[in-house]
Amino acid sequence: MTTHPTYRGTILLLMCVLSVFPDSSAGKKPHIVLIVADDLGHNDVSWHNYQILTPTLQALADDGIILEQHYAQPKCAPSRAALLTGLYPYKLGRQHESLPPMMPTGLSTKFKLLPQFLKEGGYSTHAVGKWHLGYCSWDYTPTRRGFDSFFGFYSHSEDYYSRQSSDSSKVFNGYDLRENETVSKEGAGQYSANLFSDRAVKIISSHSTEQPMFLYLAYQSIHKPIQVPYQYARMYQPYGKPNKESLRRGMISALDEGIRNVTRALNSNNMLQDTVIIVLSDNGGYAKGSNWPLRGRKNSVYEGGTRTVALFYYARLKKELRGRISNSMVHITDWTPTILNLAGVEVNGTKFDGIDQSLHLTAGWPGPRNEFVYNINDALRITAAIRVARWKLIWGYPEGLTSQRTRKETRLKYIQSYYQASKADLLYLYDVKNDPNETRNLAKTKKGVVRYLKGRIRSILGSGEVVPPDTPRVRLRSLPARYGGIVSPGWCTAK
Numbered sequence: 001m002t003t004h005p006t007y008r009g010t011i012l013l014l015m016c017v018l019s020v021f022p023d024s025s026a027g028k029k030p031h032i033v034l035i036v037a038d039d040l041g042h043n044d045v046s047w048h049n050y051q052i053l054t055p056t057l058q059a060l061a062d063d064g065i066i067l068e069q070h071y072a073q074p075k076c077a078p079s080r081a082a083l084l085t086g087l088y089p090y091k092l093g094r095q096h097e098s099l100p101p102m103m104p105t106g107l108s109t110k111f112k113l114l115p116q117f118l119k120e121g122g123y124s125t126h127a128v129g130k131w132h133l134g135y136c137s138w139d140y141t142p143t144r145r146g147f148d149s150f151f152g153f154y155s156h157s158e159d160y161y162s163r164q165s166s167d168s169s170k171v172f173n174g175y176d177l178r179e180n181e182t183v184s185k186e187g188a189g190q191y192s193a194n195l196f197s198d199r200a201v202k203i204i205s206s207h208s209t210e211q212p213m214f215l216y217l218a219y220q221s222i223h224k225p226i227q228v229p230y231q232y233a234r235m236y237q238p239y240g241k242p243n244k245e246s247l248r249r250g251m252i253s254a255l256d257e258g259i260r261n262v263t264r265a266l267n268s269n270n271m272l273q274d275t276v277i278i279v280l281s282d283n284g285g286y287a288k289g290s291n292w293p294l295r296g297r298k299n300s301v302y303e304g305g306t307r308t309v310a311l312f313y314y315a316r317l318k319k320e321l322r323g324r325i326s327n328s329m330v331h332i333t334d335w336t337p338t339i340l341n342l343a344g345v346e347v348n349g350t351k352f353d354g355i356d357q358s359l360h361l362t363a364g365w366p367g368p369r370n371e372f373v374y375n376i377n378d379a380l381r382i383t384a385a386i387r388v389a390r391w392k393l394i395w396g397y398p399e400g401l402t403s404q405r406t407r408k409e410t411r412l413k414y415i416q417s418y419y420q421a422s423k424a425d426l427l428y429l430y431d432v433k434n435d436p437n438e439t440r441n442l443a444k445t446k447k448g449v450v451r452y453l454k455g456r457i458r459s460i461l462g463s464g465e466v467v468p469p470d471t472p473r474v475r476l477r478s479l480p481a482r483y484g485g486i487v488s489p490g491w492c493t494a495k
Contacts (some may be wrong), residue, residue: 029212038223039286056260064313072332079282086336086352091133093470096379101155102474103493106134114135121345129218136492160227176482176487197258201265221255280310295438300399301385328367379469381414390433393453
């Protein structure tokens with residue numbers, strides 16, 4: 001897919017920025033707080049579902065911008081890779097599923113990450129919460145990838161109280177919490193949304209406002225396991241033992257309270273007026289009804305798996321630009337070039353798949369994006385999905401595997417080529433402007449559109465930019481039992 005030009009460096013952009021922020025100091029870099037929720041669904045926020053209690057997110061949305069057409073990857077690690085590189089995961093080898101804790105790989109060190117750019121631009125950089133971009137080599141870990149500090153866990157998920165990480169193998173199990181590169185026992189038994197919010201508050205409260213700050217706050221909420229203090233579940237089910245759904249919704253409200261504490265800390269340290277706050281989910285929800293009325297869930301390229309909750313807040317926006325609902329396309333890769341432009345950080349010719357959205361967000365210009373790639377993945381079975389304007393084509397299987405199967409079993413059962421997929425009618429065309437819930441497959445009636453979009457996918461496949469999914473076999477030397485029960489780096493070489 002072609003790289004779109006940005007507005008960086010133009011006199012017009014400078015004039016627009018000065019007009020948008022007339023009361024800001026010339027040349028002052030904003031603080032940036034990038035908040036990532038895990039598995040928060042389309043129907044899991046108050047502006048889509050009045051039954052959900054998220055007053056902090058609602059307040060930020062009411063005074064900021066709701067991004068109704070924000071898209072991410074179908075699963076956790078691919079989205080985080082796209083977010084911090086500004087590149088599609090099919091160029092990174094991270095397009096397939098998530099990154100299991102026993103797999104000896106991570107986000108390749110060949111790629112420069114957002115915090116590295118910001119650090120070079122004078123920012124202090126901090127990461128709190130879930131990493132999930134590789135840890136088998138120390139070189140994959142946050143403090144080797146541009147963050148001045150890290151407080152959180154390396155792996156994919158863990159118990160919200162004990163910090164024990166495990167996976168479906170039932171072999172991998174270990175304690176996972178680090179302060180920079182040292183194992184931490186801080187907040188033993190404390191609920192993780194509160195623990196991570198407390199650390200974010202500590203970072204903000206001790207920060208000198210003279211230096212711009214970048215805080216990457218990646219909560220594990222509301223990823224499995226379903227755990228939350230009962231006081232939050234009682235908000236949805238006052239009597240009796242809380243059921244699974246009231247617990248899940250309680251996790252959302254606990255997350256919202258944590259974000260409230262972060263915004264209060266920004267205000268107390270006189271930083272809120274100068275802070276860009278971005279909140280997004282890494283993919284769609286996994287629970288029944290969590291993405292209603294969108295079709296699909298996490299691990300699919302249907303809208304329910306990829307169209308995610310997101311908002312943008314900046315107190316220095318003009319009054320007439322606040323409280324907007326944007327229906328322009330924004331892709332998760334866009335945040336790296338957008339943040340770098342807002343921060344005034346030069347990238348020295350680095351090319352991104354993301355498009356700078358700063359004028360759309362801060363000056364009300366029309367959104368610059370008209371197309372994006374949902375994913376291209378041929379591991380085990382093939383999936384390619386693209387959107388151009390109102391049209392979305394899925395070529396292959398829309399949803400990922402939902403159970404464990406060996407590679408041999410999968411390859412025997414599923415179609416392995418795009419040619420075979422076409423012959424087997426594994427083509428889905430949706431007009432997502434008029435049919436956002438993907439109820440009508442138009443592939444047989446809009447054959448010209450299908451040919452055009454298939455041609456776009458073929459051009460990407462033939463460009464040489466699609467790298468094989470980086471999915472080496474798991475290694476037993478990853479097991480925490482070999483490191484005193486601790487999830488530990490040092491058992492692979494970074495690529």
